[in-house]
Amino acid sequence: MKSRIFPVRIICAAILVSCANVLPVAGCARPAPPSLSARGEKALLRIEVLDDDLFRFEYAPPPDVRQETIGRTPMIARADFPGPSRLNRPGNGRLETAEGQVGIDRSDLSTRFSMTACGEEPVQHELFSVRLMEMTSEGCVIAIDAPEMTHAWGLGEQFPKPGEANGDWVGRVRMPGCEFGNRMVPYKGGAVGNAMFPVLYMMAADGTTCALFLDDLSALEWDLSTRPWRIKSTGAAVRGYVLLGESLPELRSEYMDLVGRPPVPPKAAFGLWISEYGYEDWAELESKLASLRKSGFPVDGFILDLQWFGGVDPGGEKSRMGRLAWDRKRFPDPRRKIAELRAREGVHIVPIEESYVTRGLPEHKRLASKGYLVRAMDGTPVFIKSWWGHGGMIDWTKPAAGDFWHDWKRKRLIDDGVVGHWTDLGEPEDYAASAVYHGVPGGGGRHRDVHNYYNFAWAESIYRGYLRGGPGKRPFFMSRSGVSGIQRFGAAMWSGDIGSNLPSLAAHFNTQLHMSMSGMDYYGSDLGGFKRTALDGDLNEMYTQWFAAGAMVDVPVRPHTANTSNQYETAPDRVGDSASNLANIRLRYELIPYIYSLAHRAYLHGEAVFPPPVYCFPGDPALRECGDQKMIGDALMTALVAEYGRRTRDVYLPRGRWFDWYSAERIESAGEVVRNVPLYREGRFRLPLFARAGAIVPLMHVDDQTMNTTGRRRDGTRRDELVLRVFESPGSSEFTLYEDDGWSTAYQGGRVRTTLIRQDGDVDGVELVVDGACGDYEDAPVERAVVVKLTTGGRTQCSGVMLHDEPLARHRRLEDLEKSDSGWCQTARCTIVAKTARLPVRRAKRLRFSLTAD
Structure with missing residues (x-):
């Protein structure tokens, strides 16, 4: 490896x-090609x-x-x-x-x-x-x-x-x-x-x-x-x-x-976001947040559906669709509230927006006067009657229209503190087949020419708007539709208004396989299903399995459902098995340093973040139709579940040495099915997760004090240690950790820190080297501890751990090690935990684990 x-x-x-x-x-500078x-x-x-x-x-x-x-x-x-x-x-x-x-x-x-x-x-x-x-x-x-x-x-x-x-x-x-x-x-x-x-x-x-x-x-x-x-x-x-x-x-x-490769999403995008259709006011949102905090859930944000701008009226031209401004009766003083939520709770806000503008709004009149609406054959703005009201649609294919809308409307929201956008109905859902558009660059302006370009042009207008704002926030938005290339503007996608049933979830697994191969790294679903009326079994079991799958491979992790009558719950402390949901989202937060590093590699090299197994094992025929197992990078493999009543599942492991993430059990696979892998561990639903021999997985420390992806803690303490889960390989392996400020585009200009981590196994043990960090970013730590959890390839005993050439003190219990500045402890057969004191990040650290058999 x-x-x-x-x-x-x-x-x-x-x-x-x-x-x-x-x-x-x-204007091509090169001569015509052969x-x-x-x-x-x-x-x-x-x-x-x-x-x-x-x-x-x-x-x-x-x-x-x-x-x-x-x-x-x-x-x-x-x-x-x-x-x-x-x-x-x-x-x-x-x-x-x-x-x-x-x-x-x-x-x-x-x-x-x-x-x-x-x-x-x-x-x-x-x-x-x-x-x-x-x-x-x-x-x-x-x-x-x-x-x-x-x-x-x-x-x-x-x-x-x-x-x-x-x-x-x-x-x-x-x-x-x-x-x-x-x-x-x-x-x-x-x-x-x-x-x-x-x-x-x-x-x-x-x-x-x-x-x-x-x-x-x-x-x-x-x-x-x-x-x-x-x-x-x-x-x-x-x-x-x-x-x-x-x-x-x-x-x-x-x-x-x-x-085009995807930019790195904001770090918060990799966490838990709570959403429903929809929150009526700030008070309802805060009640959900308080409940989650009481139950110990980390949360990074809330996503607001169309109630934030006043909702819609399907019967006429006075609907607020297209207002793109806060309903200040229900969401008063948004700038202050968003700042307060960020300062007090470390959570953020993303609002929904659509392309439609009802005809009775002043926005429609202004857009029409500038020629920024899609036109009918007679040159007047196209007129559509739909569930959201009666009106027209913005012509995103006209760059001036997208730029005007961003600077007039969306930028105000960014200034208010929103960290992303939710672009809905972008297929487009409603249209006039005879409409006339500004058109595709170098192409036609009929609807048949524009239909699949429309959402792409919308995404590009958001990206241009962020670029015009100068160095600063990263563009990130969730899109319901798209085409190849949309990812280069900062788009994630979700699978639409999916029904709340496990057969739909299973099919979503297959779709995610194909979307990953198609270049869309950040793809997810409405966790728990949008249409609860489609439920076909036990609600809590359905939600628990769905939430676990999303916590493994979705970006963002986002429960969402239609709930205008307030009869359903979406937050994972209120529906499903709360203890299982908590364990699964905490695992997600632990993995964020690893996943975030994969996101940097996707930006730099076009590597897949959550590929199907065939991407990493193309020579294994058994994996060529596999959609319910996913890779996380090339080091971890998970197996998803969408079936009522399941207590175990079979997992296919390609040839090689693998380790069970939870038990550290070693498995020598000849390319075979591991039967009856448990789905419940200590009473909690946990999806199978396996690490390849040689895997080096950087982690974040997560416990009941963890609030968000930055590691902010409820008790105000700091836990910024570099945690490494290492699985011994007979040879050598390496992984590069990427870190940046998590929010700005400064990483694109080189403001990013990389740390190369290497492990080598030999007859005497395992040597782990954490190279000195290269690069820097705003507020980057200058020193930190390193915690290594080593799972050996079969040697059951550790006789000592050296930091450089100095022995670390041995502790008999993990609790004693956690209270100490440094040392090591054997927590189980084949599992050793070692810890250094806080040391400068630019100084290399070499740890030597001396291993023997029984």
């Missing part, structure tokens, strides 16, 4: 395909070589005058490419680079991609072919001939059948949510999102892997039920990129480099 990406070598590639609505590449072209009866095919492992291609109607280079859509964040280090033109319509080959068959205008596997004798692997089947004014059909591919993942958000947690896309059809694409769709008593993130990763039985990404703003249908696979688009052209790589993590990182 020396490196984060384990040494499974596998052949990988990706295609990114774009249909219609493209940005021209203008290319091939061929003309058919209905289309012109062009291929460009952008790098050794990156190709771009296009099927388009033959133009009278074509662009110098192939265009791109707003989905693509990257516009400059270095070109190949080596290029061969062997003839017969082929191009070869150091890593790949592409060729054109002029008889049917198909293009075939292959790659060269490096080794003592390079081997060429045929990957796939792309062929244009149809091209009309109504759209395109392409065929993907990949006969060896047996499994496929990605394609964003579409729920499978209720209860199906596991499964890939082969043999299924990925349908758009509506004729235009993204949409909320009815699902088992609720409604869930259907959002196209059109990246499809494919794998052959022998582990050869490739991926296809349609960077398309049109409605798409992917038919993987027959061969060759067919993809239908309402776009007028097909444009794409082909990426080559040697591992799934490498391939995903290259894809994220093209569409």
Whole structure:
């Protein structure tokens, strides 16, 4: 476990395909890339070589005058490419680079991609072919001939059948949510999102892997039920990129480099946020907070639904939808109250907002006068009648409209102290099919052109607004819909108004698998379900299982339900098994230093934060349809549960040494199922969690005094020690801890601290080295203690622990060690806890554990 990406070598590639609505590449400093072209009866095919492992291609109607280079859509964040280090033109319509080959068959205008596997004798692997089947004014059909591919993942958000947690896309059809694409769709008593993130990763039985990404703003249908696979688009052209790589993590990182990596969310976003539809006033919110504090729950914030701006009136034009200003009768003096909650309780506020503005509001009149509303065919603002009232919608595709709205409305909320935003109904939910928009950059302005771009443009306007504010707060918001690329603006997503039943939760597990592979690291659900009327079993058991799953892999951890009549509870101290909920959220808070470090790696390298196991173990066929087990980084694996009456569950562990997180039991797996792993420990529901040998997991100290993700404590004490959970490996392993101020964008300018932690096992024991910290940030600690909880690989006794060359004192009880400045204690067979005094963080610490068998 020396490196984060384990040494499974596998052949990988990706295609990114774009249909219609493209940005021209203008002002490019580099010369036009090397290319091939061929003309058919209905289309012109062009291929460009952008790098050794990156190709771009296009099927388009033959133009009278074509662009110098192939265009791109707003989905693509990257516009400059270095070109190949080596290029061969062997003839017969082929191009070869150091890593790949592409060729054109002029008889049917198909293009075939292959790659060269490096080794003592390079081997060429045929990957796939792309062929244009149809091209009309109504759209395109392409065929993907990949006969060896047996499994496929990605394609964003579409729920499978209720209860199906596991499964890939082969043999299924990925349908758009509506004729235009993204949409909320009815699902088992609720409604869930259907959002196209059109990246499809494919794998052959022998582990050869490739991926296809349609960077398309049109409605798409992917038919993987027959061969060759067919993809239908309402776009007028097909444009794409082909990426080559040697591992799934490498391939995903290259894809994220093209569409944009996510910024690091505020640290508070990784904690517990309480939400419902909705809190009537500050008093109701504070009553929920007081109850949580009394029960010992850490909490980072509350999320306000539309009651914060006065609610809505479905019957007319005077509804407050679009007011985006506080209802000061029920939420008086918001700036003072938000500051008070932050100062007294360490909690924060996020309000909801929508794109709709009722016609009777002054906001509608002002927006209309500036031309910032979506228009009907006659040029007047489009008029929509809906549950929220009667009015129009902001034209986010017009940058001036988004900038005006942010500076006029949203910035006031930021100045009031809100730390994020909840963008709802962004598919968009309501629209006029004949509406006219400012339009997609370089593309059309019809609704069919804009539908899937609309929410992307909204997200981008928030991001631009934060950038205009200068160095300061990080943009972070929850979005109900999206497309590839939205993550680069600071978006998380949730799965919509999901029904309160376990079959819906199980299907959500499968959707999270595909969203992670599609580049959306921060994805969650309304914990406990939004529609309680869809409950199909015991409420408390359903909520407890759902809350445990969210505490493992959701960002943020956010219970939410429809509760306008105040008949339901959402807070985890009031519904479900409170003791189990408390144990599970405390584990989440303990893991935040580890998860937060993963978030930095997602920002820097495009690595997945909560990937499916196949991402880390692509060579293991048993994991290729696994959706109810999740990785947390590459060191931890959890197994989720969505079934009434379960007391145990089976867990598949890939080949290698694993440790049970709770019991420290060592498991030597040959790639097999561990039967009957307990789900209840000491009477509390706990999801299985396993650590790989060599795992180094930084933790936060959490107890009944912990208030939030910063480690703030109710008794005012400081517990800023660096806690490390270490699982012995026969060899060496390492992990880098990332720390920053948790709120600002200063980390992007280098204001971040990294600490490399290394462990090496040998015949005499284990050596752990905490390197001196590098970098700095505002209010960073200059000294702290280090606490190491070592789980050995089988050696049951520790004869001593040295800090550098000095022995630490042994304590017989953990309680005595906790009261001491330093020392060590053996708390169980194979488990040793060691502690240093407070030492400068820039000084390296070397601890040596001397281990023996019984």
